[in-house]
Structures are given as structure tokens and as C-alpha cells.
Amino acid sequence: MAPPEAVPQPPQPAADAKEASAPAEVTETSAPAEVTETSAPAEVTEASAPAAGVKKAPAPAADVSPDSAPAASVLEARSVSKRFPGVVALDDVSFTLRAGETHALVGENGAGKSTLIKVLTGVYRPDEGELRLAGEQIAFARPFEAQQAGISTIYQEVNLVPLMSVARNIFLGREPKNRFGLIDFSRMHRETTELLDGFGVRVDPKRPLHTLGIGTQQMVALARAVSVNAQVVIMDEPTSSLEPREVETLFRVIEDLRARGIAVLYVSHRMDELYRICDRVTVLRDGRHIHTGDLADLDRMQLVSMMLGRDMAEVRRDGVTSFGSEGHDASRTPVLTATGLSRDHQLHDISLSLYAGEVLGLGGLLGSGRSETAKALAGALSLDSGELSIGGRTLRRLTSAGAIRAGISLLPEDRKAEGIVPGLSVRENIVLAAMPRLSRAGIVSRAKQDRIVDIFMKRLRIKAASPEQKVGELSGGNQQKVLLARWLCLEPKVLLLDEPTRGIDVGAKAEVQSLIDDLAREGLAVLLISSDIEELIEGADRIVVLRGGAVAGELSGDEVAESHLLEVLADHSPAPAGNAPAAKEDPR
Amino acid sequence: MNETSPAPVVQAPVPRKTPAAAGGATSSSAAGQRVAELLQRQGALVVLLTVVIVASFVYPTFGTLDNARGVTVQASFGAVVALGMTMVIITGGIDLSVGSVFALGGVLAAWASQWGFLAALFVPLVVCGAIGLLNGFLVARAGMAPFIVTLATLLGARGLLLAITDEGATTYLIPKGSAFAELGQGSIWGFGYPILIALALFGIGGLVLQRTSFGQTLFAVGGSSDAANLMGLPVARTKMLVYTLSGLLAGFAGALSAARLSSGVTIVGVGMELDAISAVVIGGTLLIGGAGSISGTLWGVLLLAVIQNLINQIGELNSSYQSVVSGGFLIVVVVAQRYLARSRRTT
Numbered sequence: 001m002a003p004p005e006a007v008p009q010p011p012q013p014a015a016d017a018k019e020a021s022a023p024a025e026v027t028e029t030s031a032p033a034e035v036t037e038t039s040a041p042a043e044v045t046e047a048s049a050p051a052a053g054v055k056k057a058p059a060p061a062a063d064v065s066p067d068s069a070p071a072a073s074v075l076e077a078r079s080v081s082k083r084f085p086g087v088v089a090l091d092d093v094s095f096t097l098r099a100g101e102t103h104a105l106v107g108e109n110g111a112g113k114s115t116l117i118k119v120l121t122g123v124y125r126p127d128e129g130e131l132r133l134a135g136e137q138i139a140f141a142r143p144f145e146a147q148q149a150g151i152s153t154i155y156q157e158v159n160l161v162p163l164m165s166v167a168r169n170i171f172l173g174r175e176p177k178n179r180f181g182l183i184d185f186s187r188m189h190r191e192t193t194e195l196l197d198g199f200g201v202r203v204d205p206k207r208p209l210h211t212l213g214i215g216t217q218q219m220v221a222l223a224r225a226v227s228v229n230a231q232v233v234i235m236d237e238p239t240s241s242l243e244p245r246e247v248e249t250l251f252r253v254i255e256d257l258r259a260r261g262i263a264v265l266y267v268s269h270r271m272d273e274l275y276r277i278c279d280r281v282t283v284l285r286d287g288r289h290i291h292t293g294d295l296a297d298l299d300r301m302q303l304v305s306m307m308l309g310r311d312m313a314e315v316r317r318d319g320v321t322s323f324g325s326e327g328h329d330a331s332r333t334p335v336l337t338a339t340g341l342s343r344d345h346q347l348h349d350i351s352l353s354l355y356a357g358e359v360l361g362l363g364g365l366l367g368s369g370r371s372e373t374a375k376a377l378a379g380a381l382s383l384d385s386g387e388l389s390i391g392g393r394t395l396r397r398l399t400s401a402g403a404i405r406a407g408i409s410l411l412p413e414d415r416k417a418e419g420i421v422p423g424l425s426v427r428e429n430i431v432l433a434a435m436p437r438l439s440r441a442g443i444v445s446r447a448k449q450d451r452i453v454d455i456f457m458k459r460l461r462i463k464a465a466s467p468e469q470k471v472g473e474l475s476g477g478n479q480q481k482v483l484l485a486r487w488l489c490l491e492p493k494v495l496l497l498d499e500p501t502r503g504i505d506v507g508a509k510a511e512v513q514s515l516i517d518d519l520a521r522e523g524l525a526v527l528l529i530s531s532d533i534e535e536l537i538e539g540a541d542r543i544v545v546l547r548g549g550a551v552a553g554e555l556s557g558d559e560v561a562e563s564h565l566l567e568v569l570a571d572h573s574p575a576p577a578g579n580a581p582a583a584k585e586d587p588r
Numbered sequence: 589m590n591e592t593s594p595a596p597v598v599q600a601p602v603p604r605k606t607p608a609a610a611g612g613a614t615s616s617s618a619a620g621q622r623v624a625e626l627l628q629r630q631g632a633l634v635v636l637l638t639v640v641i642v643a644s645f646v647y648p649t650f651g652t653l654d655n656a657r658g659v660t661v662q663a664s665f666g667a668v669v670a671l672g673m674t675m676v677i678i679t680g681g682i683d684l685s686v687g688s689v690f691a692l693g694g695v696l697a698a699w700a701s702q703w704g705f706l707a708a709l710f711v712p713l714v715v716c717g718a719i720g721l722l723n724g725f726l727v728a729r730a731g732m733a734p735f736i737v738t739l740a741t742l743l744g745a746r747g748l749l750l751a752i753t754d755e756g757a758t759t760y761l762i763p764k765g766s767a768f769a770e771l772g773q774g775s776i777w778g779f780g781y782p783i784l785i786a787l788a789l790f791g792i793g794g795l796v797l798q799r800t801s802f803g804q805t806l807f808a809v810g811g812s813s814d815a816a817n818l819m820g821l822p823v824a825r826t827k828m829l830v831y832t833l834s835g836l837l838a839g840f841a842g843a844l845s846a847a848r849l850s851s852g853v854t855i856v857g858v859g860m861e862l863d864a865i866s867a868v869v870i871g872g873t874l875l876i877g878g879a880g881s882i883s884g885t886l887w888g889v890l891l892l893a894v895i896q897n898l899i900n901q902i903g904e905l906n907s908s909y910q911s912v913v914s915g916g917f918l919i920v921v922v923v924a925q926r927y928l929a930r931s932r933r934t935t
Contacts, residue, residue: 123818144820159818161811163878164804172808173821175801182799224819 072098073135074263075120075151075232080129082115089115091287092129097232100261102254104274104295107284108307108366108531113267116284117234120265121153122146134231150231154221154238162210167192169209170224195223200249214241219249226253233257234265237367239273241345251277269367270548271300271571285309300570304365308533308566333392335525336408336494338377341386346372348550350386354494354525359516361540362529363565369549370529371413374496377527378410379403390493404433407493411483411500413529415476419483422472426464427453429471430485437490456485461511477508484515495519496527501535513539537562545569631921632871632887639894647901655897657778661848663893664786665690667886668841670864670871671786671793672834674885677868678797679830680810680877681727681734686838687860688745689716691853693842695749698760698852701768708768708847712839719745720835724828738831742861749854756854762847772847782844789837794882806830810877866914867892870921891917 075097082090090112097103107113118124120131122140130137133149140146143153160169167188168175176191178184192205201219209217218241225233239247254264254277266278274281275295283290283306290306298306334353341350347369354360364370375381377388379398388395390406403410412419420429431438431449438448453467460481464474471482480500487495497516501509516539520526530536536543542556545568553568555561644651669686676683693712701708719741726737750756762769774781797803805826808816817823846852871888873880895917896910 121818142820143818144822147820153818155818159812159815161808161815161878163811164807168804168807172804172816172819173801175804182795183801183804185799 072100074099074133076132076135077116077120077126078130078132080116080119080126080131082112082119082124082126088287090119090126093284093287093289094129095282095289095292097263097265098280099231099263100258101279102258102264102266102277104278104281105265105267105284106269106274106281106303106307107290111284111307112287113284114236115287117153117236117265117267120146120232121151121234147228150229151234152225152228152230152232153234154218154225154236156237156240160209160217160221160224163208165206165208166196166203166212166220167205169220170195170205170227172224174228195227196220199223199253200245215243215246218242219246222250222253226257230262232263232265234267236267237269238266239268239270240367247273269365271303274303275300283307301566304566304570307365308531308569335391336377337389339387341373341376341388342384343372343376343381344384346549347376347383347386348548350376350546350549350551352544352551354527356493356525357520357523358541359520359526359528359539361536361543361560362527362546363536363543363569364546364552365569366531368546368552370546371498372549373546374410374498374527374529375412377403377494378408378496380410404490404492407491408496409433409487409490409492409494410496411480411487411498413498413502415479415483420471420479423470425468426457426462426471426474426482427467429482430456430489433486434489452489453485456489460485460488460515475504475508477504477512480504480508480512481515484512488519492524494525494527496529498529499531500528501530501532533562533565537565547571630872630884630887631924632884632891635917636887636891636894639891639898643894643898643901647898650898650901653778657775657780657783659893659897660783660890661780663889664780664782665841665845665848666860666863666867666893667786667889668789668844669838669860670867670885670889671789671882672837673861673864674868674871674873674880674882675793675797675806675830676734676834677865677873677875678806678810678877678880679827680813681827681831682738682865682875683720683723683831683834683838684735684738684861685719685723685741685745686834686864687857687862688742688749689719689835689838689857690842690845690860691855691857692716692719692745692749692752693839694846694849694856695753695760695842695852695854696839697768697843697846698762699752701760701762701766705767705771708762709843712843713836716839716842717832717836720832720838721828723835724831727831728824728827753852753854759854760852762850762852764850768847769850770847772844772849780848782848785844790882790886797882802826802829807878810874810879812878863892863914866918870918872921875922 073096077093077095079092079094080090081088081092093112093116095116105113105116115124119126122143122145125139125141131140132138133151138149140149146153161172164172167185170192171188175183176187178187189205196203196205196219199219199222201216201223203212203216209220212220218238222235222238238250242250254266257264266274268274278295280293281295281298281303282292283303285307286309290309295303333355335356336354337351338353339351341347350369350373352360352373362370362373372381376383376386376398379388379395379400379402383398388398390408393406395402395406421432424432427449430453431444434452435444438444438452450467456462457464457467462474462481462485463478471479474482484500500516501512504512513535516526516528520541528536528539530539537560540560542554543560543565544554545552545565547569552571555564555568640651649655669690673683673686693716696712696715697708700711723734723738723741726732727734753759771781771785776784797806805816805821805823808819808821809823809826813823842857845856867888868880868885869875869888870891871881871884871886873884892914895913899910899913
């Protein structure tokens with residue numbers, strides 16, 4: 001008995017669709033605004049769209065109606081919805097990707113970008129709606145089928161096999177075979193070298209992937225995605241771990257894909273990149289489709305306000321939040337000073353100081369380094385360089401425990417994963433961090449615990465049946481208050497709040513907001529991170545704005561207003577390419 | 589042009605690692621890694637050769653051709669089982685059922701040998717393949733832990749075996765001189781057929797692992813199941829196939845062993861899964877999956893067999909010490925693997 005000698009390439013269920021799609025794409029083309037000569041044969045009719053410049057062609061319509069849609073669309077999502085328990089991740093989203101265009105997909109946290117990508121690549125199946133590939137309805141049961149159909153994806157986290165060689169990673173699942181049906185390694189290595197040469201990457205194809213730097217690994221992933229016979233390449237924040245030189249290479253590859261008529265869906269938070277290479281943009285917010293249109297028709301301000309859901313025409317000053325209208329009297333000696341916090345690819349030379357009795361807002365779009373900064377301040381992120389001093393004393397080694405001892409408490413963004421212990425009671429959750437202080441010789445005084453818990457449950461108005469109720473049974477807002485109580489009973493000097501009101505109901509949100517106000521008034525130094533512009537502006541006395549992991553500006557006094565904040569967020573300064581990522585154009 | 593923008597802090601050209609520096613740093617540690625990897629991959633071979641050479645001088649009875657024939661024949665059955673185990677472990681799984689399946693295969697072969705060669709060969713293959721398929725289905729499709737699934741089939745197969753043999757009271761004999769008995773007992777130049785069959789299977793197994801898409805998929809699944817899935821590789825089907833293969837190989841090894849012994853013996857194969865796992869790990873396959881080799885497993889099997897043989901040769905030592913020695917060796921190898929894994933992470 002011999003084991004099956006070689007398992008041939010898996011049967012290709014979607015292969016017919018793929019083959020069928022190619023002619024369909026050509027024949028049905030009627031609005032080839034973005035199609036370049038290489039992809040569209042001569043018989044293409046230029047019915048509805050003016051064949052203007054590749055990039056600047058005005059979109060026929062932002063939301064194309066289904067009837068006129070199959071124009072040059074390669075991939076189309078129609079009224080796609082996806083729900084998870086308790087969340088509607090995608091709500092009736094329609095979206096069209098045309099051949100040869102580079103299409104930006106933008107949105108803040110929770111906008112539904114990742115879910116949409118996973119629906120398009122077969123990781124999730126939509127609850128409602130349909131996908132169309134070259135006009136034909138299609139449903140992917142697995143990522144494999146999406147790939148067979150010509151949709152390949154580069155994920156933000158490199159998704160390759162670290163222990164396997166570069167060449168094997170690139171050719172996994174489609175290895176070149178010799179006439180005995182065995183893998184032809186010499187051909188595989190040769191083709192890998194040729195392929196990677198085109199990306200400006202020179203590595204030994206036999207080298208295990210994990211021995212390469214992250215950027216190079218990302219380039220290998222890119223090479224893999226592009227070298228399959230793809231019609232659509234989806235790139236989820238491909239530049240987040242690339243060097244400027246590699247970013248240039250990536251852009252060259254994208255240009256090349258465009259010339260070959262391949263559609264690219266490009267997800268990034270870096271405005272410069274979007275404006276540099278993308279033709280059209282789709283904005284998602286809270287799982288809903290907000291806008292699709294030519295990027296050239298939008299300036300950065302408009303784009304950012306769409307992402308954040310703020311209409312520039314009706315910027316209001318006051319209203320929905322529960323912060324007091326007047327500012328706080330901050331003392332003039334900083335409680336906490338951070339200088340030059342840097343971490344490869346994430347933080348670049350961030351300096352800020354925090355005064356007692358003030359709320360410092362930390363603004364920035366998703367991926368700007370807000371959470372990383374907060375984590376760095378709390379000693380929960382290892383840094384390449386940077387210094388932190390609290391009360392004038394410089395902390396020598398930054399550790400979470402050291403930061404807590406020094407009086408810095410962080411309320412993390414993801415309270416489920418990093419904060420509460422759902423199986424423990426309210427009491428146990430509150431006293432968790434204070435245990436060392438409450439115990440003598442390892443024995444915890446129950447009376448002390450009860451006293452503290454009682455104080456904080458009243459003060460924060462935690463709604464629980466009893467202190468012994470499990471935290472997992474409470475509402476999101478009350479869970480957040482339990483977490484706050486946990487840190488407050490440590491009597492911190494500095495409180496770092498990362499999205500303290502996300503995902504909690506309106507009533508609890510107001511309570512948390514007024515609590516933040518009170519705490520600052522009592523002399524605590526508060527750092528507030530929020531994606532909610534209103535919360536940030538009304539809650540903070542000063543706002544430090546981050547962009548691309550660096551400080552982009554600081555607003556204080558009267559500058560703390562929505563229009564100013566949006567301007568800095570969007571980098572709407574006179575010099576359009578004035579911020580960090582644009583430095584890639586510098587000759588090296 | 590950066591200077592033109594007013595307030596915002598311009599990102600200075602941060603002294604990141606330049607590509608050249610990064611390349612230099614990794615290539616020097618890559619050399620060290622190659623040595624470590626060579627040791628991991630071929631350590632068992634080095635130790636095996638050392639032990640064989642030293643023992644040949646020290647114990648004259650060890651270095652004889654007859655002894656070599658005896659050792660290798662004894663080792664060949666376990667080797668076939670370990671071959672399947674290697675593939676399972678490379679995918680990051682484990683198959684504890686092989687010992688029971690081995691015994692079941694032997695008894696089924698002996699029982700079916702009354703209907704001739706083909707029956708004696710295929711009845712155990714079908715039944716043991718089905719058990720492997722069940723393992724694979726529960727692991728891959730139902731998403732259960734391989735440890736639990738194969739522990740259950742270990743118990744189940746052993747129970748089935750006892751039921752067939754009336755609690756071991758009935759022993760099925762394989763007709764003397766039949767073609768099937770010849771499969772286990774025949775030899776070429778004194779080397780029994782089982783040795784040659786095992787070597788052939790290892791040759792095919794090595795080819796499958798290194799030179800086919802299926803083999804590459806095994807490594808990918810073990811190296812990163814999520815990545816394999818996102819790359820569109822047939823992860824579930826590969827897992828099902830690999831457990832089926834393991835069951836088939838264990839059943840086949842059992843049948844071969846029965847052919848050698850001329851009967852199906854119920855008590856064989858107890859603890860065999862652990863011997864197989866030891867041999868695989870000593871052979872340099874990572875227990876967490878993603879890396880390993882067929883040849884390493886061969887050296888691992890032979891090394892364990894030689895150690896046992898030596899302890900028998902010495903005579904003064906209780907043969908139970910064989911387990912102590914193998915156990916000690918296993919710990920050394922696993923510690924070395926951990927060290928290697930750590931040095932990888934830090935690069």
C-alpha cells in the first residue's frame with residue numbers, strides 16, 4: 001500500500017466562474033472610464049463615460065443603480081449585511097469595484113471595513129445581499145473559492161507560514177510541477193527570484209520566511225497575491241509595516257496592476273497615500289455606506305468629516321455631551337512628562353505633558369498611534385527610545401507594574417479583552433488591582449474590601465444587584481464603571497482613558513463623561529482618547545493631535561473647536577504634503 | 589518641502605533599521621540558525637552513528653550483520669507507524685490511536701487470512717483507514733482536539749479488538765507458507781521484507797512530504813493554520829487525509845507484524861503511540877507542527893531500536909532501563925527544540 005502519491009491541485013469549483021468572467025468583463029464593458037488600453041480590447045464601447053485621464057475621470061454616479069452597475073465592474077457587493085451577536089457590522093452596504101481602478105476604502109474603527117473585506121474574500125458569508133463577480137452572482141464558502149475566482153488579499157498582519165521558505169510560501173497551493181507530478185524546486189526558486197526582483201527584493205528563496213524583516217515579509221505576501229492570476233487585489237493597510245522605499249515599490253506595483261486592468265481595493269488611514277494612488281473612494285461609517293466617488297472631487301477635510309460623521313456646515317459647539325462648559329484650573333507643573341517616545345513603525349518622537357486637574361484630549365484618526373501612546377505611558381508597550389517622568393521623577397524602567405506604582409492607571413480600549421474578568425464578581429473586579437494594598441501577609445481583609453467597594457459603587461452609581469453579581473452580567477456602561485472603580489481605588493495621579501464611552505448606552509455615557517469632569521476638577525490628570533469628536537472637544541481642555549504616530553499639532557484654549565481639530569486631523573495645512581508619510585518622496 | 593508646514597512636528601528621518609543593516613543582522617544569526625537547524629534536523633542521525641560505531645567496538649555481538657538484521661526487522665513495524673505519526677505531527681496534531689489500531693490491524697489480517705492474501709491485506713486497511721478517517725473527521729470538521737479524539741479511538745479500537753478475539757481468548761493463525769505469511773517472513777539477502785517495505789514507504793513518504801502540494805500543505809497547516817486557510821489551502825481536507833493515512837499505515841504495520849508472527853496477537857501495540865511520538869520528536873519534528881522530516885523519523889526509530897538492543901546486549905541491565913534512556917534522550921531533544929524556538933523568536 002502506498003500513500004496517495006500526490007494530491008493534485010484541489011478541484012476548482014469556482015474555476016468556471018473565473019474563466020467565464022473574463023469574456024463577460026470585456027463584453028459587458030460600457031463605462032470604461034478607468035480601463036486602460038492594455039486591459040480593454042478595441043471593441044469596448046465608450047457609452048456613458050468620457051474616457052478622460054485615467055485618474056480624474058468624473059464618476060458617472062456615486063451610487064450606481066444596479067441596472068447600470070455591471071458597467072466595468074469586476075467585483076460588486078449589493079446590499080450586503082452582516083450581523084454578529086449584538087452588532088450590525090455591515091448594514092445594507094453596496095459597493096462596486098471597477099477594472100483597473102485603485103479604490104480606497106476608508107472609515108474609522110467599527111466602520112465595517114474589515115467585515116466588508118472578509119465578506120469579499122470568503123472569510124464571512126453575508127447574512128443578506130449578494131456578491132457579483134464580473135456581473136455574475138457568486139457566493140464564496142471559503143477563502144479558497146474567492147482566490148480561485150481571482151480575488152487575492154494582502155492582510156495587515158502577514159499571513160504566511162513563518163517556518164517555510166520564501167519560495168514555498170509564494171507558491172503554496174500552486175507549486176510548479178515537473179512531468180512526474182512532483183514539485184520542481186529549481187523552477188520554483190528561479191521564478192521566485194525573478195518575481196521578487198520585480199519588487200526590488202533580493203533574498204534567497206530558500207530562506208525561511210521568519211528570518212526576514214516584517215517589511216520584506218509583507219513584500220513576499222504582496223508578491224504572492226499579485227502572482228496568482230488575480231482580477232482583484234485587496235490590500236488591508238499594506239504600508240503599515242513598510243519602509244518608505246518599500247512603499248514606493250508597492251506603489252509601482254499598484255501602477256502596474258492598474259495598467260493590467262486589475263482592480264485594487266486599498267485600505268489605509270494615510271491620507272497622503274490615498275490621494276496619491278487611489279482613483280475613487282468608498283467611505284463606511286458604523287457599518288453603513290456613506291459615500292462613493294472620485295477622490296479628486298473631495299478634499300481631505302470633506303473626506304475626514306465623512307469618516308467621522310461630522311457635517312462641516314453644521315458644526316455645533318454644545319449639546320450632546322455631559323461635560324461642564326467651563327474648563328479646569330490646571331496647575332502649572334506637569335504631573336507627567338513624556339519625551340521622545342518612539343517605537344518602530346508606530347510612534348515617532350512623541351512628547352507631551354499632562355497637568356494635574358486637566359483633561360488632555362488625544363486626537364487622531366484610527367491608526368494614528370493614540371492607543372499606542374496611552375499604552376506607552378502606562379508602561380504596557382515596549383519602546384525603542386523615550387523617557388517618562390512623573391512628579392518630576394524619571395522612571396528608569398517602564399513596566400506596567402512600575403507605572404501603576406507611580407500612579408498611572410490605564411483604562412484600556414478593549415475592556416472585554418484587556419480589562420474586566422467577566423466570571424468574577426463586581427467586588428472582586430474592583431479590588432483586583434488594589435489587592436496588594438489591601439492585604440497584609442497575603443490575607444485580604446474582607447471588611448476593607450467591602451468598604452471600598454461600597455464607596456465606589458455609590459460614587460460611580462454602578463447598577464448591580466449586589467457587589468457579588470458577576471460583572472459579565474452587567475451592561476457595558478456598568479462594566480466600564482467597574483473598571484474605572486478598579487483604577488480609582490488605587491488613587492492614581494494620572495488616569496489614561498482609551499475610548500471610555502465606546503459601546504455603552506447614552507445614559508451611562510453621560511455619567512462617565514460627568515465623572516471624568518469631576519475627577520479632573522478634583523485634581524486628577526486625565527488623558528482622554530476618543531473617536532467621538534464632540535466628546536473630545538467638549539471634554540478636553542487641550543488636545544494633542546497625532547497623525548502617523550507623530551504629534552501633528554496641539555490645540556488649546558479657543559482652538560479647541562471642531563473646525564480646528566478637523567483641519568489638523570485632515571492635515572489641511574497650506575503645504576499639502578507636509579506631514580510624516582510624505583517624507584517618503586525624499587531622495588534617499 | 590517639509591519645512592513649509594507650520595506647527596505640526598515633521599517626522600524626522602527616524603533612524604530605522606536600514607534594509608542593509610537588517611539584512612546583515614539577520615544573515616549572521618541565520619548562520620547560527622542553520623547550525624542549530626542542522627543539529628535539530630540531523631541530530632538523531634549523528635547520535636545514531638556515534639552509538640552504532642562505539643557499540644560495534646565495545647560489544648562484538650552488536651556489530652554483526654545478523655544483529656543488524658534483527659534490529660532493523662524489529663524496528664520496521666514501529667517505523668511504519670512513526671511515518672504516519674510524523675505527518676500528523678507536522679500538521680500540529682497527534683494520533684494516540686495508532687497502538688490500538690496496529691493491534692487491530694494485526695488481528696484483522698490474521699482473521700481475514702483464511703480468505704487469502706488480498707483479504708488479509710485489505711480488510712485491516714479498510715477498517716483501520718476508516719478509524720483514521722473518523723479521527724480526521726472529528727478533528728478537521730468537528731474541530732475537536734486531536735488528543736481527545738484519538739484517545740477515544742485508542743480505547744475504542746482496543747475494545748473492538750477484544751470483542752473480536754473474545755477478550756483475547758481466540759487467536760487467529762495465519763496459514764504457514766501462505767503468500768501473506770511470506771510477506772512478513774520472507775527476506776532478500778537476509779533482510780526481511782518488512783525492512784524493505786518500510787524503506788520503500790519512507791522513500792515514498794519523503795517524496796510526498798517534500799515534493800508534492802499535499803506535503804507542502806501539511807507544513808503550512810502545521811506552521812500556521814490561519815494563514816493556510818487565508819491562502820486558500822484545503823486545511824480541513826488535508827487534516828482528514830493525514831489522519832486517514834496514519835490509520836492506514838498503523839493498520840498496515842499491524843498486518844505486517846501479524847504476518848511475521850503468523851498470528852494476530854491482541855496484546856501488541858500497547859504504548860506504541862508513545863514510542864512513535866518519541867521517535868518522531870527525536871527525529872527533529874516539532875511537536876507544535878510546521879517543521880520536520882521523514883528521514884529524521886527513520887533515524888529516531890533506529891536510534892530507539894539500537895538503544896534497546898544494546899541494553900539487551902549488555903544483559904546486566906534490566907530491559908526496563910531502555911525506557912529510562914529513551915526518556916532521557918527525549919528530554920534532551922525537546923529542550924534543544926525549545927532553545928531553537930526561542931532563538932528564532934528573538935531574531
